[in-house]
Amino acid sequence: MTAVSATPVRTTRHDLFPTTVMTFEHAEGAMNEEIARHFETHPRYARADQAEQSDSLNLMDLVEEAPALARLQGLFTNAFKAYCAAAGVSGGYNVAMQMFPNVAPARHYVPSHNHVAHIAAVYYVQTPPFENRPLVDHASSMTDYWRPEEGVLIFHDPRFNASLNGLWQSYARVYPRPGVLVMFP
Structure with a gap:
């Protein structure tokens, strides 16, 4: 594999x-x-229960099988440092990383869920094409919420009863592209 700089082409902070x-x-x-x-x-990854079992696997244990996974770990580590700096997180912490795959077949989805006190990330290897879509859309109409497109990552406002405040914009969508890493709490 050809060595490529771990520096992203573009880094964008979205305060949602x-x-x-x-x-x-x-x-x-x-x-x-x-x-x-x-x-x-x-x-x-072809097993019927792959999705249920995926988080019991740490891709860092498989770098001998796929050396590109070590490179991916470097992308995550650099993004993590940038994320902590942007979010104002400082100090000394013990950090543990688990990377697991979500090999999603057509029409598969991950149910809405919360990440306790973790910083999570998603890296996209392959995605459907999203022509004429912004990478992050936090201004789409509520009507669009009920028409989810395959491969879209939806963030919900995590505050209690956020959708009941009379403001309909309690979610945002990410229209991913290959090579995009999204980091969030």
Whole structure:
């Protein structure tokens, strides 16, 4: 695999309902191809219960099988440092990282859920094309909420009863592209 700078092409901070969400856009075509090939050819990802079992796996344990995963860890580590700086997090912390795959077949989705006191991230290896869409859309109409598009990441306002405050904009959508890393609490 060709070495490519771990520096993102573009980093953007999005302050959504006052939650800091950051996007890091990378030009990592060769890495994405290697990771996709790993997921497409290894039988562990073809199992019917792959989605239920995926978070019991740490991709960092598989760098011998797919060296691109070590590169991906570097992208996450650099993004994590930038995220903490942007969110005003400082001090000494013990950090543990678990990277697990979500190999999503067509029409698959991950139910809405909360991440306790974690900083989470999603990296997109392959996505459907989203022509004429912004990377992050926090101004779409509520009507659009009921027409989710395949592959879209939806963030909900995490504040208690946020959708009951009379303001309909209690969510935002990410229209991902290959090479995009999204980091959020």
